[in-house]
Amino acid sequence: MSSINIKRAVENIRSGTTVYTPVIELIVNAIQAIRVAKPVGGQIKITILRDGQVDLIERIASVDGFIVEDDGVGFDQDHRDSFDTLYSGLKAGQGGKGFGRFTCLKYFERFDVESVFRDGDVLRARFFEMGMLTDIIINERVSDTTATSTGSKITISGSKTVKFSDKSLDVIARVLVERLLPYFIDPKAECPRIVIVDEKDGVPIVLNDYLTQENRQIVELGVGEPEIVIAANDETETFSVRVFKFYAPRMSKSKIALVAHRREVTDVAIQTHIPEFADEFYDSSESDGTRRDRNYVIKAYVFGEYLDRNVSLERGAFNFQRETDMFYGISQTQIEARAAEVASDAMGPEILIRKERKAARIEDYIATQAPWHRALSRETDFSSLPMKPTPQDIELHLQTVKFAREMETRAQVQQILSSEDPNTLHQQVADVVASISQTSKNDLIHYVSMRKCVLDLFGKALETDNEGSYQSEGDVHDIIMPRRKDSDVLDYEHHNLWILDERLNFADYVASDIPINGARTDRTDISIFNRRIAFRGDNELSNPITIFEFKKPQRHDFANTSSDDDPVQQIIRYVNQFRDGKFRTPKGRDILVSDNTTFYGYVVCDLPRKVSNWLHNEKQFTVMPDGLGYFQWFPNIRLYMEVLSWTKVLADAEMRNKVFFHKLGI
Missing domain, CATH: 3.40.91 (Restriction Endonuclease)
Incomplete structure (x- = not known):
């Protein structure tokens, strides 16, 4: 009999999990249970439970829980004992941490299990609840059954303080598809048929159809080089990237998702690395003489053993750092930045056109408002600027670059002055003087341009108004x-x-x-x-x-x-x-x-x-x-x-x- 402080284990769950984490955990467990029982086929049914109070504005009740049913192997003795063991290693080969079920208790009050399993040559039924004190399994019953096949039905209910912000069936279905997409697209393992239904509305949605119907809402893009290699200390790590279009998107931003063991762990907007992904994209087509535009965003999924090895216990984050990581060798930002380049290549002309528009906007600002920056702009990288930079964005960026170069030049001058090696002076002085000369030219151009503005204002002030009166x-x-x-x-x-x-x-x-x-x-x-x-x-x-x-x-x-x-x-x-x-x-x-x-x-x-x-x-x-x-x-x-x-x-x-x-x- 297990004896752990379940309440403390739940309280110690780190941030990074969401209200969707429990139902995703149950669906993944259902997929794994089905594959134990059969190599292909199988079905999972998800039922959304509602509380009794209907929202007066949205006219729909809040989500109170889920029922996840599968026709998998069921809770036989091995799976039952694994459930009753903290950090169980039964599914370690599939990336299992032996902890995911505890995230259910972070967001829901109750966790109930009904299962039919094979015991030798007969089928038996097992019922139990997940405890909240010291025992993981409580109120367990095993009995004979008239069922003809194995499977499980798990109910999580009693939503806690963190409520589901999403309420409608189609929105929840879309989120689940995005989070579970690695299972739907895995070429090595067929994904079971997954159906979601509302207990108040019997019309089901088949999640697989998002990728298989003729007018499908998720389409994979071809990628020229899907693999990226990043150096990690003395070794290298390989990652694969798959890029998808999401039509009629729930999210308004294109994203990069890092995946561990076929589960989405983190996501970040691609515009963080490539600003040209800030807006949605559009596909145009004609049917029966009618033009049709479909809006979409991009989502790039990144896979790799490095991600599998370093995912956190709760699967809400990774053990390596977000920015620079000296211990593990590769940071999250490094992976995302390289994946963003793959997504950009997959989009091809769409991103190129947006970059050209941004370049034209920058050039127009420099030509008409800031000619003193012309030389500096030729050597400045504007890729980090927003897709539609304002004059203030452009000016601040150029001033930042200018300041950095001035600091670099001053440091070089100081190095030359403090050096006792005559060769250092001979090699570096020409470059430093050229840098100083260019900076001085830019400042002079700026000063002269401001004089032109002042004289224009001065001349305007000396003109008469419509009534023939002069300015004060x-x-x-x-x-x-x-x-x-x-x-x-x-x-x-x-x-x-x-x-x-x-x-x-x-x-x-x-x-x-x-x-x-x-x-x-x-x-x-x-x-x-x-x-x-x-x-x-x-x-x-x-x-x-x-x-x-x-x-x-x-x-x-x-x-x-x-x-x-x-x-x-x-x-x-x-x-x-x-x-x-x-x-x-x-x-x-x-x-x-x-x-x-x-x-x-x-x-x-x-x-x-x-x-x-x-x-x-x-x-x-x-x-x-x-x-x-x-x-x-x-x-x-x-x-x-x-x-x-x-x-x-x-x-x-x-x-x-x-x-x-x-x-x-x-």
């Missing part, structure tokens, strides 16, 4: 320099002072709409304390100070005689305040100004005739050769001032960058 001074200002920000919180790309003067890219201090000294006195929109020599943070007398004043396009009221918003006088006043020491640097230091310190003042506005006359006649400014600006030198305060039209600022910026835009074709 603020819109134009924010394109050049965001207001109420200072250089401590701005990155290089966050201001566009190069539109006005390329030298302003190297300004030490930048403030926008914020008083230089923190107090609200007279103010201009942008003031820059410039540094032209390479001493960071030095406040030097020789560095010029540049002041800008922006005016809204077409604004000219500042040229009125009564105006107190004279930009020329504002800049002169600012220069005098600097010379009087009224301003400090952002760090609180005095701004060093001597009698020889030069100031540059710029007023940016439109130049209608009224403003032009005002500058020429009243302010004594000299017109520039192109007629789009005026200039004046104030020797007493060493101030050089220009008044520039918005048109000139935009045109000059476009001219400076035109050759770069032309080279990039943008």
Whole structure:
């Protein structure tokens, strides 16, 4: 009499099993029992049991259990004793673990057995239940019978807390076919006829018909090379792959299933390894002039002795690791990745077309939105990107590749610098310099492309709207320099002072709409304390100070005689305040100004005739050769001032960058 802690054994069942595990276990045992009794033929009947409560929405009761009947050998003494033995070795040759029946008690309250077996020359009946305490077999009875053939009827009932999510007969039938497909397709052993029926509905479904009917829902694809070989430590392991189409699929994703002893153990979406399998596929056909499309997914089944040897006790997982495995030598991901390649080859043109579409999408993004990545893209593997990558997907992937290459280049540079072997320098320096040069080119192309975008926005902001009104001074200002920000919180790309003067890219201090000294006195929109020599943070007398004043396009009221918003006088006043020491640097230091310190003042506005006359006649400014600006030198305060039209600022910026835009074709 057995004596084990059954409750603990059930509680210790690892994750990986599902609510389908018990019924699959019973069906497999039934197949094995039939093959003991007869080499071919045989039948298994599965009955779905329902609880008494009908779901108001789905109008069908939940699954409460199953009855599995077979015409196999029955529970003779050998099979009875094997059932009563934990980890029995009776079916070890068929991959049996001697534990599968315990998974039934994980999901169902009761396990009842009725069996007819041959005892010598007579048939006898055996009845028992599976215990929940210390005895595996309880309430056993053996008696004479009037039955004329052997067989078993096993009932699992009383669904526990983990309920069946599937309810309909056809869905459950489809799942069982997918899980048991290795038995249906085994060329070495015929699968018995398996029928499933609902106790509430007498219309049966024959599982074998999914593969044998003319309009069958499961079709095997031809595979050019069905075997894959993977190195495992000092040896190699061979796996075979069989690929099937599943029409009108229950699942929406194509999958790879790893099989041990003809039972599906794990599955994973093929798109994990080849993104082009993300969507369903379609077959088109015509019948009587009517076009018919059938949707399907792919499922690849992988077989191998390595899988048979290393399946877990509960058959819900494998003993080897999901990713890298140093002990067993081959990981689950390695097997799946190779199987995915076989599935891809089996699909042929379907996958190739999807890959070409993805490549075209990537090329379009690079050509129209990111030309600076063109060189990098030629050397980048995009196979891991989704089937329909978004611009963000593509950009993130390229940035990741770029970062990895930069890190690799830095490591190579460090290796060269630390090497004492002159041959190392000679052999590696050319490659490293080429890599650095290409990265620099890509960055430069990106920078120039962004300049084109900024100038396009700048030109748009200078246009009039449908009512003939101009954009606000603020819109134009924010394109050049965001207001109420200072250089401590701005990155290089966050201001566009190069539109006005390329030298302003190297300004030490930048403030926008914020008083230089923190107090609200007279103010201009942008003031820059410039540094032209390479001493960071030095406040030097020789560095010029540049002041800008922006005016809204077409604004000219500042040229009125009564105006107190004279930009020329504002800049002169600012220069005098600097010379009087009224301003400090952002760090609180005095701004060093001597009698020889030069100031540059710029007023940016439109130049209608009224403003032009005002500058020429009243302010004594000299017109520039192109007629789009005026200039004046104030020797007493060493101030050089220009008044520039918005048109000139935009045109000059476009001219400076035109050759770069032309080279990039943008």
